[in-house]
Each structure stands twice: as structure tokens, then as C-alpha cells.
Amino acid sequence: MKIAITGGKGGTGKSTVATALAVELAKSKKVLLMDADTDCPNDHLILSIKRKKENDIFQLMPKWDFRKCVKCGKCAQVCKENAILFVKGKYPIFVPDLCTGCGACILACPTKAISKDKQIIGTIYSGTGYGVDLLTAEMRIGYEEASPIVNALKKFSSKKEKKYDYIIVDTAAGTHCNVISALLGCNLAIVVTEPTPLAAADLNLILQLCKVLKVPTTVVLNRSNIGNKQLIEKIIRKYKTKIIAEIPYKKEILEAYSRGKPIKDKSITQIIESIK
Numbered sequence: 001m002k003i004a005i006t007g008g009k010g011g012t013g014k015s016t017v018a019t020a021l022a023v024e025l026a027k028s029k030k031v032l033l034m035d036a037d038t039d040c041p042n043d044h045l046i047l048s049i050k051r052k053k054e055n056d057i058f059q060l061m062p063k064w065d066f067r068k069c070v071k072c073g074k075c076a077q078v079c080k081e082n083a084i085l086f087v088k089g090k091y092p093i094f095v096p097d098l099c100t101g102c103g104a105c106i107l108a109c110p111t112k113a114i115s116k117d118k119q120i121i122g123t124i125y126s127g128t129g130y131g132v133d134l135l136t137a138e139m140r141i142g143y144e145e146a147s148p149i150v151n152a153l154k155k156f157s158s159k160k161e162k163k164y165d166y167i168i169v170d171t172a173a174g175t176h177c178n179v180i181s182a183l184l185g186c187n188l189a190i191v192v193t194e195p196t197p198l199a200a201a202d203l204n205l206i207l208q209l210c211k212v213l214k215v216p217t218t219v220v221l222n223r224s225n226i227g228n229k230q231l232i233e234k235i236i237r238k239y240k241t242k243i244i245a246e247i248p249y250k251k252e253i254l255e256a257y258s259r260g261k262p263i264k265d266k267s268i269t270q271i272i273e274s275i276k
């Protein structure tokens with residue numbers, strides 16, 4: 001079973017829930033935890049896991065031979081990422097950090113002045129702790145697009161997934177392409193939220209996205225004893241989903257988090273009961 005832990009809004013406690021759930025499940029099952037929050041993966045920090053580098057993630061990158069360039073500007077016209085700047089009468093200027101490696105400029109060039117090269121856009125790491133196998137991918141500093149990193153992580157993990165009972169996918173916050181990549185193929189999305197107006201707005205967006213992707217959802221309410229729970233209940237009714245567990249705002253949870261330990265709370269047992 002592949003379960004995404006997602007949240008719409010950042011800082012709701014996704015990674016806290018993902019790590020605690022993985023650790024609890026790993027007491028009786030084989031569990032793979034995939035940290036797909038590639039901008040700033042932190043599951044290894046929460047579980048105090050020392051990571052080992054598996055491999056770098058490469059992406060196609062265009063390379064120019066200006067001796068063949070006739071300054072027509074067609075490469076810039078087809079680049080949807082605005083990674084090529086063109087001024088009439090000048091050679092094109094390439095901005096590598098915006099390039100997603102689609103290859104359109106190579107196909108569009110009439111004189112074959114652009115060839116294929118590659119760049120490192122991220123790195124995949126692995127580790128083990130608390131009985132949980134961890135796979136995590138980290139985006140190269142300065143690179144802009146997270147979804148190719150998530151896709152590379154999924155491809156890497158697909159070779160190993162068969163030996164696990166549960167695969168927990170800790171997604172990035174928001175509803176951007178990288179979150180969509182992480183959600184695709186999951187049997188369930190557990191959406192972690194909190195009782196605040198901003199979290200309610202983002203909960204609406206992520207539940208809408210899951211509906212479009214046809215991924216079933218349930219909701220975990222973090223910091224449930226502060227804020228306004230009615231805001232969340234209104235959104236939950238709209239999408240006909242349900243709250244399966246509530247995590248209170250309490251000192252023991254904050255202490256565990258800040259010491260690099262998975263949280264222990266009855267809410268994690270409730271989540272496990274709901275997914276069985």
C-alpha cells in the first residue's frame with residue numbers, strides 16, 4: 001500500500017506524521033519511507049538517520065555551438081521556461097537554472113547548432129533507522145524544478161518497492177507539479193492540516209487536487225486543541241472525507257521533534273487503525 005502524507009500548507013506537521021507513522025508500522029511490517037519534499041528533505045533529521053549517497057540525478061541540458069548558429073531565435077521561441085534569451089542579431093543567451101531539459105530547442109534549431117549535454121540536478125540518498133528504510137532525494141541548490149527530482153526518486157524506488165508492505169511518501173507542501181508527481185500512484189493521501197484560516201484554504205486546494213487525481217483522502221488534524229476546528233470541518237464536509245486522528249499541541253511532541261525523535265501519540269495508532 002502506497003500512502004502519501006501531504007498537506008497543502010507547509011508547516012502543518014506532514015513530516016512529523018510521516019516519520020511517526022513509518023516507525024509505528026515498521027514494528028510489524030516492512031516499510032519504505034520516501035521523502036519527496038526535495039527542496040528541503042528532513043525525515044532523516046527527524047529520525048536521526050545518517051544518509052548514504054546512492055546516485056546523482058542527471059537531466060538533459062542543451063549545449064550551443066555558435067559556429068553553426070544563424071541567430072534566427074527559433075530556440076528561444078519554443079522554450080516555454082524562458083531559459084533562452086534572444087535579441088535580434090545576437091547569439092542566444094542560455095539560463096541553465098531555468099531549463100527543464102525538455103529538448104524542444106534542440107529539435108527547433110534548423111542548423112543543429114544545439115546538442116545534448118547533461119547537468120546534475122539532484123542526488124538520491126538512502127538510510128535506515130527505527131526499522132524504517134528511508135529513500136530521499138535532494139534538489140541541487142540553485143535549481144528551480146522539483147518534479148524531475150521526485151520522478152527520479154520514484155523511478156529509483158520502483159525497483160525496490162515489491163519487498164515492502166507499506167510505502168509512505170512524504171510530499172512537499174502545496175499543490176505544485178512536484179506534489180502531483182508524488183501523489184500519482186498512491187492508494188491513499190493522508191492530508192495533515194491545522195485549525196487555522198490559511199490551512200483551511202490550502203486544505204481545500206489539496207483535497208480538490210486529490211479529487212482530480214482520483215486519490216482517496218483522509219485528514220489528520222494537527223494542533224487540534226488550538227485554533228478553530230469548524231474551519232476544517234466545513235472543508236471536510238465539502239469533499240466528503242473525514243478526520244481520522246487529532247494530534248494535540250503539547251510539549252512532549254515538540255520536545256521529541258526538536259530532539260530528532262519520532263513522536264509517540266495515540267493519534268498515530270488511530271491513523272494505523274484507519275488504514276488497515
Ligand code: SF4
Pocket residue numbers: 061062078079080081082083084098099100101102103104105106
Ligand atoms: S531544453 Fe527545453 S527548457 Fe531547456 S532551454 Fe531547451 S527548450 Fe528551454
Ligand code: SF4
Pocket residue numbers: 064068069070071072073074075076092108109110111112113114
Ligand atoms: S535556433 Fe539554432 S540557429 Fe537559431 S538562434 Fe537558436 S541556436 Fe541559433
